[in-house]
């Protein structure tokens with residue numbers, strides 16, 4: 001039996017997993033890194049941190065598994081989407097990567113819309129200009145940091161930077177490139193028309209592949225740093241959500257999943273290009289050839305919980321460390337018995353602005369209904385409920401568009417919490433399923449590597465070999481009705497404050 005590696009370059013950390021061909025986990029390792037917020041609403045990471053995390057975790061899993069590196073038949077890479085990595089012609093990183101949740105490019109998005117035309121942009125890329133997407137970030141650097149733009153010879157997405165470090169190839173693939181605002185989504189190739197109108201030279205963009213195609217092999221130098229065998233195949237891989245789709249078997253119409261990772265995503269498979277012209281949700285190429293996806297993105301989903309834990313629950317983190325349990329699980333226990341609606345407290349999770357369905361980088365977080373009765377655990381429960389409401393708003397958009405699905409798979413760090421999964425089931429009003437293999441994106445790209453290496457005949461066949469249902473949580477009608485009252489209020493918070501969010505954004509902060 002051979003082995004496959006899936007690497008997921010997430011926002012909170014890199015997870016690397018070694019699987020056998022049946023999808024059983026043989027070893028896994030995670031390495032975290034910081035996220036920098038140089039200004040309110042900006043988000044950056046250091047690409048070298050990702051590469052160090054990849055070297056560390058790959059070496060660790062090969063070491064602990066006891067297998068020979070040459071038994072690994074292929075490597076798949078997944079990663080946070082949209083991030084802008086700029087390299088010199090020698091392949092050196094020019095500046096920190098500007099991430100998917102960075103909201104600095106509203107002016108540039110306006111310029112893109114003007115240059116291409118709103119209708120035409122949506123016709124080609126299936127999406128309007130979105131602040132988190134990559135094209136706006138390129139224009140921002142060109143305008144604000146011309147000295148950096150001048151030195152830029154290659155533009156890559158986060159996981160494609162890892163590919164470059166592993167193989168020396170400047171390449172990308174259709175699922176991740178879909179989130180750059182420059183891909184012709186129907187033809188699955190760069191749009192020359194858009195590149196011309198934005199004056200971006202196609203030579204600086206990666207060569208385009210399908211997700212399961214071989215894009216290169218591990219170089220001697222990368223082999224020395226990671227412990228992989230030189231010549232190991234590296235396939236296209238996928239953006240983390242398209243990868244999670246493969247890792248959860250969402251590769252046929254009628255299937256959908258919810259991720260609560262740093263971001264929150266609902267992703268449904270589609271056999272055709274289905275577009276929401278208002279741009280409330282995205283349409284991207286799937287990692288399956290000739291297939292697409294409709295997906296939403298809440299910017300601060302698990303990130304809201306992490307922010308709350310790190311800011312207000314440091315004592316609980318210490319206790320959890322002392323007794324060797326996961327601090328999130330400990331906090332889940334503290335709030336499980338609090339009432340639905342957190343005793344009349346509603347949270348809107350707009351800590352980084354909001355993408356789906358609001359498209360407003362100026363929105364900011366809100367606790368609505370605070371009273372002197374509330375403890376910090378009420379606020380914590382409200383954070384998890386508020387993230388669930390934001391997922392529900394996106395779920396409603398997919399339903400309104402007629403995207404078909406009957407149940408929801410749950411994945412991502414937040415999907416590990418039975419409490420959160422029950423909230424999702426109650427608030428969606430549909431069953432929420434978990435799988436035996438919980439490594440969503442890492443498993444997904446390992447399957448893609450298996451297809452590239454000839455282990456599986458197709459992505460669908462690979463999914464059948466590795467995916468097994470574990471748990472199913474059904475909605476509780478009484479709880480659903482109780483949540484519904486708060487969801488109705490939640491829906492009114494953003495429209496009521498839209499103008500004030502704008503005013504807040506316009507205030508010039510004094511540097512004291």
Ligand SMILES: Nc1ncnc2c1ncn2[C@@H]1O[C@H](COP(=O)(O)OP(=O)(O)O)[C@@H](O)[C@H]1O
Pocket residue numbers: 010011012013260261262263301302303304305306326328329332412413414415416417420
């Ligand atoms: N046991 C848990 N209960 C609830 N939430 C959790 C739990 N474990 C992790 N999380 C959430 O999952 C998030 C990380 O998810 P993950 O999928 O690893 O993120 P990413 O891929 O963005 O790096 C954390 O920020 C946290 O909010």
Ligand SMILES: O=C(CO)[C@@H](O)[C@H](O)COP(=O)(O)O
Pocket residue numbers: 010011012079080081082100101132179239240241261262263264265297
């Ligand atoms: O911007 C999006 C999708 O459009 C995000 O989903 C990123 O891809 C980041 O993912 P995580 O770090 O939360 O997995």
